[in-house]
Amino acid sequence: MASRSLFDLNPLLAYAFGKAEAEWLLLYPAAPKPFLVATHRSNQEQQALYDQPRDKKDNDGDGQVDEKDEFVSNARAGQSPHNYLPSYAFDIAFRNSKGATDYNLKWFVDFARLVLKTPGITWGGNFKSIIDRPHFELTDWEKLVRK
Numbered sequence: 001m002a003s004r005s006l007f008d009l010n011p012l013l014a015y016a017f018g019k020a021e022a023e024w025l026l027l028y029p030a031a032p033k034p035f036l037v038a039t040h041r042s043n044q045e046q047q048a049l050y051d052q053p054r055d056k057k058d059n060d061g062d063g064q065v066d067e068k069d070e071f072v073s074n075a076r077a078g079q080s081p082h083n084y085l086p087s088y089a090f091d092i093a094f095r096n097s098k099g100a101t102d103y104n105l106k107w108f109v110d111f112a113r114l115v116l117k118t119p120g121i122t123w124g125g126n127f128k129s130i131i132d133r134p135h136f137e138l139t140d141w142e143k144l145v146r147k
Contacts, residue, residue: 002038002045002082009039010086010138016121017090017136020114027114032094032102034111037134040087043077050076074130081141088141091134108133 006014021034041049049072052059059070073080081088092111094102112123115136124135138144 002041003087004036005039006036008085008087009090010088012118012120013088013090013136013138016115016118017092019118020111023114024111028110032096032104032107034092034094034107036090037093038082038091039089040085041080041082043083046073046075046080046083047077049073071130081137084141084145088144089135089137091132092136093134103134105133112136 006017009017017036024031024034048055052070052072053066053068056065058065060067075083077083082091092108094104094107094111096102108125112125112133115121116123120139122137122139124130124132124137127135
C-alpha cells in the first residue's frame with residue numbers, strides 16, 4: 001500500500017500541503033477535510049496500477065475484466081514521481097463529517113487553488129493526457145532524478 005505519510009514527501013510538497021490544509025480549515029470549516037491518499041509508492045505498486053487495464057483481472061469489482069475505467073496510470077514502475085523517496089508527488093481525497101471519502105470535483109478545484117499558491121507545483125487537474133485531479137507534483141520533477 002502506498003505511503004500516506006507527510007514525512008515521505010519532498011519538503012516543498014509537504015509545506016504546500018500543510019499550508020493549503022490549514023487555510024482550507026479556516027476557509028471551509030464545514031466542508032470535507034483533505035487528506036493524503038498517496039505519497040511514496042513502490043515500483044511494484046506502480047507497475048500493478050499501470051497493468052490494471054491489461055492484467056486479466058476485475059480490478060474494480062464490477063464483473064468486467066480489463067475495461068477502460070480500470071485505467072489508472074500512464075506511468076510504469078520508476079516513471080512516476082511517487083516512486084522516489086522523498087516523493088515528488090502526492091494524491092489527496094476528502095473525508096466528510098461521517099468519515100466517508102468524498103471525491104466531489106469542487107473540493108479538488110478549490111484545494112488546488114490553495115496548493116498552487118506555492119510556486120513550483122503542478123496540479124494533475126491541468127494535465128493534458130490524463131486528467132488527475134487528486135494529484136499534485138513538483139514541476140519538472142524529472143530534472144531532479146539522477147539517471
